[in-house]
Amino acid sequence: MLVCFSHLRWNFVQQRPQHLLNRAVADHLVIYFEEPVWEEGLETARLDIHAQPSGVRVAVPVLPAGLGGDQAIEAQRGMLDEVLDAHAGQETIFWYYTPMALQFAGHREPDLCVYDCMDELSAFRGAPPELVALEARLFDLADLVFAGGQSLYEAKRSRHPSVQVFPSSIDKAHFIRARQPGRQDPADQRDIPHPRIGFFGVIDERMDTALVARVAALRPEWHFVMLGPVVKIDPASLPRLPNLHWLGSKSYQELPAYLAGWDAGLMPFALNETTRYISPTKTPEFLAAGIPLVSTAVRDVQRPYGALGLVGIAAGEAATVQALEAAMSRPRGPWLASVDRYLADLSWDATWGAMHQLMRQRAERSLPMAVTASDPAAGTGRRVHV
Structure with missing residues (x-):
């Protein structure tokens, strides 16, 4: 049990x-x-x-x-x-x-x-x-x-x-549905013009809402779709602009339909003590959905995703706008091929399997105090010393 x-x-x-x-x-x-x-x-x-x-x-x-x-x-x-x-x-x-x-x-x-x-x-x-x-x-x-x-x-x-x-992993089969052509836009997103830049996840003190407001003000022709529950902050404190759309919580099953209608993704995390150690689960989820992504300089996004060119990293509103423009204008084919190579060996099944193996070994008192385990986020089959 x-x-x-x-x-x-x-x-x-x-x-x-x-x-x-x-x-x-x-x-x-x-x-x-x-x-x-x-x-x-x-x-x-x-x-x-x-x-x-x-x-x-x-x-x-x-x-x-x-x-x-x-x-x-x-x-x-x-x-x-x-x-x-x-x-x-x-x-x-x-x-x-x-x-x-x-x-x-x-x-x-x-x-x-x-x-x-x-x-x-x-x-x-x-x-x-x-x-x-x-x-x-x-x-x-x-x-x-x-x-x-x-x-x-x-x-x-x-x-x-x-x-x-064991970094965040991915349910690829779920999010790759966003790549399927001809998906019907959800009703509350259907009339939002393109280009659409989206975020999904908990909206709390870890989001740099001021950055979101400044980026939206710089590009009034872009529309920002923000999905997720508002927690530990006052909903009235969220910036309100004609091109900012706070659509509230969506179920996990609904997410691919929303992502299918986005031109880019944005992870506008504040850089403070609450985000110093985060490894956002949504990073590989955006990528599996085929959504070009820009993030603030969260360490576990910078490496490996930023270092491998899979996610754009930006600081400040001007750099964020520039990175989003680059992400939306580049050819998708080569980038998607790199994404799929990286995600090929990344799965929650593999993560749980590796965890469970360590648990069985430890229960048998055969696990050494320093072990070598496969890094589920690497996607390269390399070994890392932990």
Whole structure:
């Protein structure tokens, strides 16, 4: 049984946890513990478990509104104990995305403990002050640490004797649908003129909305299609221009239809502590869709994507406009051929397979403290020392 502890809602947006755990169900019973929700008028805490089509079981602690912090932790501890006791005798894997879960899970010792570190959560707005100390404890407890990008790996590798880098991967079959000719434009995008430059993903403090506004003002004839939920920032703070179109959240299944109608993509990440270690999953997704892409100078986009000429890297509005013009005007054929060569060996199936192999080896106590693993982002078959 694999029990995942996450700060992300399963049905929020499709990203790393969903891609990996939807594959883990082939080998394990997967229970995905979300953070609690609070219910007015509730007298007794309960655990709601929802089976997903993939087989993942999403466990949501439902707590009475107003329950104190210590009481909330105790309630979740009891819920976890009930789940584990109901499957007593099974091999148990704890898979952490948030160190905060140690507050209610740290009293149980699984057969294998994995920390899949996909973000530097301590840099996010509103991060709990105890997060840093809990992460230090998690490093002590973890048998394996997976880093979600090269920059995160470099930041974390000295903190644990067995850290592996597994950058963002790609569901090529899903996003390559955007290349199919004749796809019908979604209704809310149909009347937006071309050229269209698009973004999809969570819209939060990591987006440089001022840069978006300046680029849109420089090119009023271009139209910018922005897809995604607005989180941790005031929607009223988003820039409003006639050529800026904030279309809200779209499902994962809808994304290829939107991307099919774009002439270029833009990843306007702010360069600050919240983006210092990010490895955006959407980078290979844009490329699989065949969308020429320009990004700000995020390290894990600069290398390898920028260095290989697959993504344009720009700083400031003038350079961003210039890079978008170049991306939209160059012949697609040679660039797409380079993209497809790079993406050929990149897949979430391969990433999960490599992770699972390391987990099996570690469970058998045969994994050396320094290992050599294939880099799933390389796409070249080269070996990297981790």
